[in-house]
Amino acid sequence: MGKTIAEKIFDAHHVDNPAEDIHVIRLDAVFCHEITTPMAINDLVSRNKDHVFDPDKIKAVIDHVTPAKDSKTAEQGKILRDWARRHNILDFFDIGRNGICHALFPEKGFVYPGFTVIMGDSHTCTHGAFGAFAAGVGTTDLEVGILKGVCAFHYPSTIKIDISGQMSEGVFAKDVILSVIGRLGVNGATNKVLEFTGSIVDAMTMESRMTLCNMAVEAGATSGICFPDMTTVEYLWEFIKNEYSDKKEALDDFNRFLSDADARYDQVIEHDVSRLEPLVTFGYKPDQVKPVKEMEAIKVDQVYIGSCTNGRIEDLRVAAHELKGQKISNSVRGIVSPATPKIYRQAMEEGILKIFLDAGFCITNPTCGACLGMSNGVLAQGEVCASTTNRNFNGRMGKGGMVHLVSPATAAATAIAGYITNSKLFKG
Amino acid sequence: MKNFSGKVLFLDRNDINTDEIIPAKYLSEISKQALRPYLLEDIKIDGFMPRTDIQEKSVIITKTNFGCGSSREHAAWALEVNNINLVIAESFARIFRQNMFNCGMMAVELPAKTIDRIFRDFAGKETYLETNLKKNIFIITANEHHLEVSFSISDFDRALVMTGGWVEYADSKY
Numbered sequence: 001m002g003k004t005i006a007e008k009i010f011d012a013h014h015v016d017n018p019a020e021d022i023h024v025i026r027l028d029a030v031f032c033h034e035i036t037t038p039m040a041i042n043d044l045v046s047r048n049k050d051h052v053f054d055p056d057k058i059k060a061v062i063d064h065v066t067p068a069k070d071s072k073t074a075e076q077g078k079i080l081r082d083w084a085r086r087h088n089i090l091d092f093f094d095i096g097r098n099g100i101c102h103a104l105f106p107e108k109g110f111v112y113p114g115f116t117v118i119m120g121d122s123h124t125c126t127h128g129a130f131g132a133f134a135a136g137v138g139t140t141d142l143e144v145g146i147l148k149g150v151c152a153f154h155y156p157s158t159i160k161i162d163i164s165g166q167m168s169e170g171v172f173a174k175d176v177i178l179s180v181i182g183r184l185g186v187n188g189a190t191n192k193v194l195e196f197t198g199s200i201v202d203a204m205t206m207e208s209r210m211t212l213c214n215m216a217v218e219a220g221a222t223s224g225i226c227f228p229d230m231t232t233v234e235y236l237w238e239f240i241k242n243e244y245s246d247k248k249e250a251l252d253d254f255n256r257f258l259s260d261a262d263a264r265y266d267q268v269i270e271h272d273v274s275r276l277e278p279l280v281t282f283g284y285k286p287d288q289v290k291p292v293k294e295m296e297a298i299k300v301d302q303v304y305i306g307s308c309t310n311g312r313i314e315d316l317r318v319a320a321h322e323l324k325g326q327k328i329s330n331s332v333r334g335i336v337s338p339a340t341p342k343i344y345r346q347a348m349e350e351g352i353l354k355i356f357l358d359a360g361f362c363i364t365n366p367t368c369g370a371c372l373g374m375s376n377g378v379l380a381q382g383e384v385c386a387s388t389t390n391r392n393f394n395g396r397m398g399k400g401g402m403v404h405l406v407s408p409a410t411a412a413a414t415a416i417a418g419y420i421t422n423s424k425l426f427k428g
Numbered sequence: 429m430k431n432f433s434g435k436v437l438f439l440d441r442n443d444i445n446t447d448e449i450i451p452a453k454y455l456s457e458i459s460k461q462a463l464r465p466y467l468l469e470d471i472k473i474d475g476f477m478p479r480t481d482i483q484e485k486s487v488i489i490t491k492t493n494f495g496c497g498s499s500r501e502h503a504a505w506a507l508e509v510n511n512i513n514l515v516i517a518e519s520f521a522r523i524f525r526q527n528m529f530n531c532g533m534m535a536v537e538l539p540a541k542t543i544d545r546i547f548r549d550f551a552g553k554e555t556y557l558e559t560n561l562k563k564n565i566f567i568i569t570a571n572e573h574h575l576e577v578s579f580s581i582s583d584f585d586r587a588l589v590m591t592g593g594w595v596e597y598a599d600s601k602y
Contacts (some may be wrong), residue, residue: 015602019584022600035455036500044457048597065456072456079458122499122523138501138527144598152584152594187442187493191522220496223520284472285443372452372498393447393497395470 002260005225006156006193009133009257013116013152014222021387024152025135028115028132032060033101035374036120038079040143050086053149059110060084061093061101062367066390073375082269099340099366101309102126102214106206107340108309109239113254115226123308124223125216127421129209130236131228131257134191136217136324137410153222156193159184159267160259165274170426172318173208174310174388174407176200177215180271181290192266195259200273201226206235207312214309215390218286228254269386280386281405284394293428294411295420302333302385303415304397305408306364307371310388311339313346315408320352322423323359329418334361337369359415375396386414429590430513430532432559434486435493436568437512438551441473444490445497446524448472450506452498460541462508487557488515489546495524504528516566516579518543529585530555530594536561549573561589 003011003151004382015023037060039366043052052058053115060080068074077094084092093104102123109415111117113131117124120142127134145151161180180194201209216224225230233240233250244250255402277291305311305319316338328334329349338344344366347353370377371389379385379401388411392403410424422428446470450463456541457463468478488507494517495503504527507515513533520528520535528535536544546568553570560567568575581589591597 003465014551018587018601022582022584024598038458039501043595047595049595070456074456076456118437120499120501122497124499136499136523138499138504138523138530140527140530140594144594147595148602149600151597151600186496187519190493190519220493220521314541374455376454376521390584391445391497392445393445394472394592396447399451399470409594 001264002262004156004158004195004259004263004265005131005227005257006133006158006223007153009114010156012114021154022152023155024225025116025151027118027145028057029110029117030058031101031105031117031119032058032080032122032142033064034062034080035064035167036139036142038076040139041079041083043143044147045285049147050407052089052146055087055089055364056090058146059091059105060089061097061098062095062198063100066095066098066365066367073118097341100308100311100368102210102269103312103339103343104377106130106210107342109236112236113232114257118142118151122217123214125221126210126214126308128213128216128223128225129206130232131226131254133225135223135305147174153421154191156222157191157266159189159269160197160265161271161346161353163196163271163273165200167200167273167276168426168428170409170423171276171278172407172409173204173211174226176273177212177281178281178289178405179273179276179394181214181215181219181287183271184219186285186287187220189216192221194219194224195220196224196226202229205314206231207314213306213308217294218390220336227258229348241399254428277428278407278410280410280420281392284392286390286392292422293422295314298404298420299384299418300332300385300386300414300420302335302372302377302379303411304335304377304385304387304389305411306337306339306369307340307389309390311337311343313343315388316343316347316352319412321406322409323416324355326359326416328360328415331418332415334359334415335364335370337364338366340366355366370397386411386420431486432534435484436487436489436550436555436557437482437485438547439473439488439490440547440551441490442492443496444471444494446495446500446503447497449495449503455500455502460505460509463502464509467506467510476496482510486511488512488514490517491543492518494520496521499523501527504531504533508533510570529588532589532593534581534589536581538577542577546575549575557565560600577583
């Protein structure tokens with residue numbers, strides 16, 4: 001019997017089997033941010049175990065609330081900063097160099113195919129786009145990861161989502177993943193790995209694959225995962241060019257992780273996106289999705305473009321394409337957060353920031369910001385936001401606020417119209 | 429080992445997420461105790477009054493996919509500092525479930541039929557649940573009603589509960 005990519009990665013990282021079906025695996029990377037890590041650090045200190053398993057495999061960033069908004073968040077940043085310094089964690093990204101963890105760390109070349117990654121953040125599944133097993137964990141798992149470089153999981157059971165068909169113009173990776181979540185439900189993939197394959201995924205950029213894998217957790221999945229291919233190699237080439245004589249050799253090396261043809265799956269789902277339209281969520285769960293055209297009457301108070309889901313350069317390009325020469329509605333507050341300093345700079349150099357400014361958007365620094373209602377862009381009671389983020393939970397962006405999840409194209413079109421609407425790109 | 433018996437809080441809903449259990453605006457706290465007043469503050473259940481309804485409760489019984497969404501262990505901690513160390517549900521989100529056992533707490537799944545029966549017979553009544561970890565049974569009582577339900581947890585989860593959590597366990601082994 002063959003193996004899936006996730007099983008192959010587990011087998012290559014096996015440490016222990018403390019109980020039936022529980023596998024302790026060795027970690028290639030432990031990512032940390034200032035919200036979930038300080039309590040792990042404090043606990044390690046209080047247990048007199050203030051050590052790290054390998055400072056080079058730990059990457060840390062202040063991204064959720066930056067610049068600090070009050071004394072408490074300043075203290076969280078300080079705990080992370082002091083800890084990174086005393087343990088010689090060189091890849092620590094503080095203000096000026098910081099960005100959203102799941103956009104910044106891939107950009108720095110910290111995730112390779114075949115890697116095992118954990119972080120105290122549920123959207124860690126994003127990094128599966130690189131053919132890695134990447135899982136969000138709680139603070140205790142993170143703490144043990146920091147101390148010992150291991151984490152315990154059930155042996156992976158995989159749902160394969162084969163995405164095929166002819167995707168219409170104006171339909172994006174965000175719409176695809178919303179359609180998958182709509183199909184599976186918010187717990188349809190609990191304790192499973194979602195393996196995304198098929199011609200649509202093959203044709204996707206790394207940015208789109210990250211959008212796809214990012215929301216795997218919204219169906220309950222432990223990790224999303226895409227097969228590494230030449231697109232992966234091209235993205236990583238500047239970081240790996242000294243390790244391989246050419247790109248083909250790198251690809252051959254990465255290919256050892258590909259799922260076997262006779263691998264066993266929990267489920268195989270054929271997901272044809274030929275008739276897929278741009279989608280939008282309603283209600284308070286990310287599996288509640290409808291075509292945008294069925295929600296056209298919904299007025300919005302705020303449009304947010306950013307986050308680990310859709311704050312990357314191609315997202316900003318698409319939104320700018322829609323916004324060029326346009327003004328956003330007087331009744332809408334537009335906020336855009338480029339996800340990293342590199343994306344910010346690129347957007348500046350490509351004239352994208354000017355388009356956003358001219359249209360009437362507020363541009364923030366790279367941060368998780370409005371997505372979780374923890375720092376900026378918080379909604380007032382009864383307000384509605386069309387957002388390129390990942391969760392429409394009740395109260396997510398502010399108590400009593402309503403969030404509709406959309407693609408960057410739909411978000412931009414909505415900002416102009418003042419109500420939820422399709423982008424010009426979609427001709428359906 | 430923590431206490432796993434006491435009065436029951438019934439949460440009659442699926443997909444209760446960790447933003448509802450503890451909203452993100454409280455994630456800037458760096459002590460578990462500070463989370464205490466905010467447990468379930470944003471939950472959407474008709475007629476549910478977090479501050480009063482949580483009082484003196486030590487066990488939660490709920491439906492499917494409890495603890496979905498954000499990985500924040502603050503959700504488990506907010507329960508812990510309110511003396512709730514046991515959640516019984518039809519199913520849990522993976523990270524929340526792991527966080528509970530990692531803290532030496534318990535997240536126990538029961539079949540849908542059993543959960544439905546418990547809700548039918550006990551919800552709305554002052555209910556007490558006693559956990560017998562040796563025999564793997566919950567004894568649920570409310571006035572005239574009495575129900576014994578067997579449950580199972582894996583040896584690994586049991587070891588975490590016995591040792592007080594994953595940090596001690598992992599540090600002694602790896």
